[in-house]
Amino acid sequence: MIRTTHMEVFNLRDFEDVAREKLDPVYYDYFASGAQDEVTLAANEAAFRRLALVPRILRGHGPPRLAGSVLGCESSMPVLLAPTAFHRLAWPSEGEAATARAAREAGVIMIAAMLSTITIEEIAAAGGTLWFQLYIQPDLGFTESLVRRAEAAGCRALVVTVDSPALGRNERGDRNDFHDLPPGIFCANMRGSGRSDGRNDGHVRQVSLSPEISWRHVEWLRGVTRLPILLKGVLHPADAAQAVSCGVDGLIVSNHGGRQLDTTPATIDRLPVIADAVGGQVPLLLDGGVRRGTDVVKALALGASAVALGRPVLWGLAGGGADGVAQVLSLLRRELENALTLCGADSPGALTKDQVVG
Ligand code: FNR
Numbered sequence: 137m138i139r140t141t142h143m144e145v146f147n148l149r150d151f152e153d154v155a156r157e158k159l160d161p162v163y164y165d166y167f168a169s170g171a172q173d174e175v176t177l178a179a180n181e182a183a184f185r186r187l188a189l190v191p192r193i194l195r196g197h198g199p200p201r202l203a204g205s206v207l208g209c210e211s212s213m214p215v216l217l218a219p220t221a222f223h224r225l226a227w228p229s230e231g232e233a234a235t236a237r238a239a240r241e242a243g244v245i246m247i248a249a250m251l252s253t254i255t256i257e258e259i260a261a262a263g264g265t266l267w268f269q270l271y272i273q274p275d276l277g278f279t280e281s282l283v284r285r286a287e288a289a290g291c292r293a294l295v296v297t298v299d300s301p302a303l304g305r306n307e308r309g310d311r312n313d314f315h316d317l318p319p320g321i322f323c324a325n326m327r328g329s330g331r332s333d334g335r336n337d338g339h340v341r342q343v344s345l346s347p348e349i350s351w352r353h354v355e356w357l358r359g360v361t362r363l364p365i366l367l368k369g370v371l372h373p374a375d376a377a378q379a380v381s382c383g384v385d386g387l388i389v390s391n392h393g394g395r396q397l398d399t400t401p402a403t404i405d406r407l408p409v410i411a412d413a414v415g416g417q418v419p420l421l422l423d424g425g426v427r428r429g430t431d432v433v434k435a436l437a438l439g440a441s442a443v444a445l446g447r448p449v450l451w452g453l454a455g456g457g458a459d460g461v462a463q464v465l466s467l468l469r470r471e472l473e474n475a476l477t478l479c480g481a482d483s484p485g486a487l488t489k490d491q492v493v494g
Contacts, residue, residue, distance in 0.1 A: 147471070148427045151451035151464060155226070159454050162312045163225045167450045170394035171304035176402070177394030180425025183402030187434050190491045192480035200476040201483045202469065203243075206419055206442050207364045207386055209265050209292050212243030213469050214436060214484050218393075218423045218444035219269035219295060219368075221251035224321045226454040230254075233262040235453055238461035240264030242469075247295050247444065250282065251343060253317075255324040260289035267293040269368070271300060272353045274346045278329050283361050285325070294361065295388065296354065299369025301347040304396040351382060358383045366421070369396070371406050373413035380417050387414065388421040393446045404435060408489070411439030429471025433479055437487035 143154055156164050170177030202213040217239050224231035231253045239246035240263050247267045248259045260266055268286035273279045286294065309315070317323075326343065357365060364385035369392060370376050376387055389410050391400040403424035411420060422435045423444035435443045445468070452464035481487045 145455070145463065145467075147467060148448040148451070148464060151448060151455055151460070154460075155451040155454035159226065162314050165308040165312055166222075166225065166314055167220075167447060167454075169306055169308035170398065171306055171396060172398040174394060175399045176391050176397075179402040180391070180394060180404070181427060182425075183404045184425055184428070184431040184434060186494065187404065188493050189430060189433060189437075189475075189479060190493055191478055192491065195480040195482070197482040200473055200481060202473060202476075204441075204484065206245065206421070207293055207366075209245055209267075210243070211245050211265070211442065213472060214440075214442035215244055215426075215432060215465070215468060215472070216267075216421065216442055216444040217244065217246040217449050218390075218446040219247040219249035219297070220446050220450055221249050221323075222253050222317065222321070223450070223453060224253035225317075226450050227457045228321070230457060232259045234458040235449060235461050236260075236263030236266070238452075238458040238465065241458075241462060242465040244465060245292075248291070250325055251323050253321050253324055256282075256285055256289045256291070258324070260291070266291045267295050267366075269295040269297060271297055271343055271345060272349050272357065273329065273344050274348055275329065275344070276353075276356065279357075280360055281328070282325060283357070283363075287361065287363060291363070293364040293366060293385070294357070295366045295368050296357065297368045297392075298349075298354075299371075299390065299392050299396045300345045301349060303345050304392070304398070306395065351378065354379070354382050354384065368423075370410060371400060371403075373409045376410045376413045380414060384418065386419045386421065388423060388444065389440070390423045390444075393424055404431075404438065407435060407438045407440060429468060429473070429475040432468070432472050433475045433481075433487060434492050436484045437489055437492045439489065 227234050236259045245265045247269050249269050268291040366386035367379050368388035369390050370387045389403050403422050419441040421442050422440045426443045448464050452460035
């Protein structure tokens with residue numbers, strides 16, 4: 137159990153205090169912040185609190201089973217690691233390798249970010265089941281080379297982030313003048329992108345977040361890989377339906393943890409309409425504000441196959457490297473098991489949407 141001079145950790149939120157104590161305040165702000173007024177950042181967690189859970193009783197089935205699979209990938213619980221950039225800012229010696237080791241040991245899927253600070257090949261060497269997150273770059277030749285590297289590294293799915301035709305306005309970052317990664321830390325996958333040598337260039341300049349990316353690019357990607365493709369950042373039911381007709385294999389209901397367009401709704405509030413639009417044709421995942429086992433249960437009951445965790449993983453990493461991430465996952469697993477038991481569900485699939493009331 138991680139302890140610091142004055143803190144013991146009992147839940148995921150406690151890890152944020154540990155991380156705040158350990159991190160350079162500029163990096164803490166980078167991880168913690170949302171766009172502009174951080175309305176969406178706050179809304180994600182507030183919406184989970186607002187929803188209530190209705191337990192079913194006397195089902196007598198014993199301890200719940202958490203393990204299952206998503207898009208053919210086994211997972212010891214319906215929780216994935218969301219893609220987050222720059223893990224060496226949290227754990228300089230190993231970065232994403234520490235995160236990947238913890239995910240492997242916990243038997244959960246890690247979505248490796250394109251903007252990682254070690255290469256996808258190095259993450260794969262440390263990791264278990266990996267999916268690769270991609271921002272489609274206008275240079276399709278470079279984008280395809282990233283896809284080929286992810287395939288060769290053994291990644292089992294591609295997660296295309298589609299909520300970023302531009303970078304959200306992050307005022308904490310502006311106030312801190314945080315626009316460059318420190319010497320020795322760089323976007324390791326981005327060498328050869330033509331935009332930088334992948335070295336210590338401004339971190340924003342290393343990636344093209346382009347307003348030109350469209351459905352045409354998703355169709356192009358569908359044609360160049362046989363890996364399952366998920367779109368991450370879907371909030372509108374019409375987009376969800378279009379994604380399914382484009383041959384996309386899964387969707388992640390996400391507002392980027394409140395870091396892109398501020399004042400978007402909380403993800404858990406959008407899940408029911410997206411689930412209706414998709415009608416079970418492809419698996420739905422959700423991220424944003426998941427901090428408790430009860431949050432996971434609410435998302436599962438409302439139609440998600442699994443959830444993904446962003447910041448809590450970073451707080452664990454900053455607090456204790458792979459051990460810190462392992463503790464975050466183990467705390468959440470215990471809470472999820474407890475919440476399912478108290479809800480009278482013997483597995484995630486046994487939850488029903490009438491068990492969540494607004
Ligand atoms: C992110 N997120 C993200 N998403 C993505 O598709 N590519 C990326 O490079 C990043 N980078 C990133 C950095 C940091 C510091 C954060 C906090 C988030 C978004 C992430 O995948 C996820 O959508 C949110 O973090 C989920 O919300 P919570 O769990 O942080 O509330």
